[in-house]
Amino acid sequence: MIKIGIIGLGYWGPNLVRNFSSTEGVEIKYLCDLDPKALSGWKKMHGVKLTGDYREILRDPEVDAVAIATPVSSHYALASSALSAGKHVLLEKPMASNVRECMELIESAERKNLVLQVDHTYIYTGAVRKIKELVAAGEIGDILYFDSVRVNLGLFQHDVNVVWDLAPHDLSIIDYIMDRRCVAVSGSGVANFGGGLENIAYATLYYESGAIAHLHVNWLSPVKVRRILIGGTKKMLVFDDLEPSDKLKIYDKGVDIKNGDKDGVYKALVQYRTGDMWAPKIDGAEALKYECAHFADCVKNSKRPATDGAMGLKVVALIEAINSSIASEGQKIYMEGNYI
Ligand SMILES: NC(=O)c1ccc[n+]([C@@H]2O[C@H](COP(=O)([O-])OP(=O)(O)OC[C@H]3O[C@@H](n4cnc5c(N)ncnc54)[C@H](O)[C@@H]3O)[C@@H](O)[C@H]2O)c1
Structure with a gap:
């Protein structure tokens, strides 16, 4: 025991x-x-x-x-x-x-x-474990972007801003599934009611692979949204944590680019792929x-x-960098340290 x-x-x-x-x-x-x-x-x-x-x-x-x-x-x-x-x-x-x-x-x-x-x-939810499984198996292809909206009304915290409160969820999920180094971040936010603690913030993370992640966290939204979009070279997925069932949907959608050279002028031909959507079975047990x-x-x-602890450290390092960027009106902050 x-x-x-x-x-x-x-x-x-x-x-x-x-x-x-x-x-x-x-x-x-x-x-x-x-x-x-x-x-x-x-x-x-x-x-x-x-x-x-x-x-x-x-x-x-x-x-x-x-x-x-x-x-x-x-x-x-x-x-x-x-x-x-x-x-x-x-x-x-x-x-x-x-x-x-x-x-x-x-x-x-x-x-x-x-x-x-x-x-x-979040890492222990059936949905995130399934996303990790799909990414690791190569089903999604290379990740091109991660886009999260995590907004609702309250709970205003007294000792930390909205980035410290809500962004750890997305930052840990990104770290878990991306397996790539974040090279820089930028952020913006505002403390609408003074006190120096931002209640709304936007953060962008730039990855060495060329992928980009965007986070929108807000304590002042009239509706609750918990939605993540992940775009890959092969497939795209939507994780909506507020859906009672089918929280995770995989779309066989994307674009294929063919480079053409017509009359000496560079021309990219974009072909749109729209295939099936499916919702994998996920473990519904409490995370x-x-x-x-x-x-x-x-x-x-x-x-x-x-x-x-290594994941906890990376999340805190990214939060610190996002907050530094917010404090310097959106300046890009380059990530240093071999732990990131
Ligand atoms: N994993 C998640 O999804 C999740 C969700 C909500 C909160 N949290 C985290 O949980 C932590 C607590 O958040 P909360 O919303 O429950 O806060 P809270 O203020 O509601 O509760 C904190 C409790 O800790 C007690 N406390 C403080 N210092 C103490 C000490 N030295 N010894 C004993 N008790 C002490 C307080 O009296 C209070 O009852 C935070 O780190 C928060 O980020 C995690």
């Missing part, structure tokens, strides 16, 4: 509690929150100790692992203490507040041979259920998680 403590029981933490409660081979030993009100709802959970002090969990030699679902600004301090105490860590996205903190956490986990998994939940089981497997069998 892997004994685990869950720290942070606000909006997201209870989802971890629910899923770890039914994860085979895992026993929740502690639930922790600074706020007694957040703890009070769990009093009846059998065999679980409630605490307001995470250090109590770290001192317990019986505890193997912790899951941390507190605000981003506290991720580094909590994860760093947990790793120092010899505990495996499942850490919420985004991994930490900056690249340096992410690197230190990765180093600490490696030094102590501990699992450090970042909760980039977090799959992710909690994956964490348990990694701890038990000393495996590297699909969403490891």
Whole structure:
């Protein structure tokens, strides 16, 4: 049995509690929150100790692992203490507040041979796993573009802007499926209500393969949209997470370009391809259920998680660069560092 403590029981933490409660081979030993009100709802959970002090969990030699679902600004301090105490860590996205903190956490986990998994939940959805499978099998061809719209009304965060809040989902998906180096980013955004935290942002990522990715994140949209388009040289796909069924659709559409040279004038002949559309069967199980089981497997069998510290670091590096570009009115920021 892997004994685990869950720290942070606000909006997201209870989802971890629910899923770890039914994860085979895992026993929740502690639930922790600074706020007694957040703890009070769990009093009846059998065999679980409630605490307001995470250090109590770290001192317990019986505890193997912790899951941390507190605000981003506290991720580094909590994860760093947990790793120092010899505990495996499942850490919420985004991994930490900056690249340096992410690197230190990765180093600490490696030094102590501990699992450090970042909760980039989307990677564990049936749809994203299917996209990865299709891309890896060459079905889509070379990826030409990735275009995401992730907008809704709220939840305005008090400590981070909309890029920190919503873009980690797309940045982790891109990292998972693209397997290509991002060379530069640019971004623009606005804080409509002052306070310096942008509530709407647009980001463009330029890849060494020539592919381009565009992200639109917004807390001030009257409708909720969660739609990703991916265009490949062979096929195109649409992932609409709000569709109750057929979330993923593959289109056998595209263009074939034939270069002609007529009377010495360069002329490109564009031929449009419009074939079938199909919606593959995807695993509809809750992503977090799959992710909690994956964490348990990694701890038990000393495996590297699909969403490891390296992915968490790349996502944070891209967020930092997008925010630098927003601050400099859209200036292109070139990505440096061999981790990107
Ligand atoms: N994976 C996802 O899809 C997803 C979705 C939502 C939120 N999140 C992430 O989850 C994290 C938490 O977000 P949230 O919306 O639940 O925030 P929240 O503010 O609703 O909850 C955070 C909780 O942590 C507690 N807390 C803070 N510091 C603590 C400490 N030192 N010890 C114990 N408890 C402490 C607070 O009292 C609060 O109850 C963030 O990193 C966020 O990005 C992830």
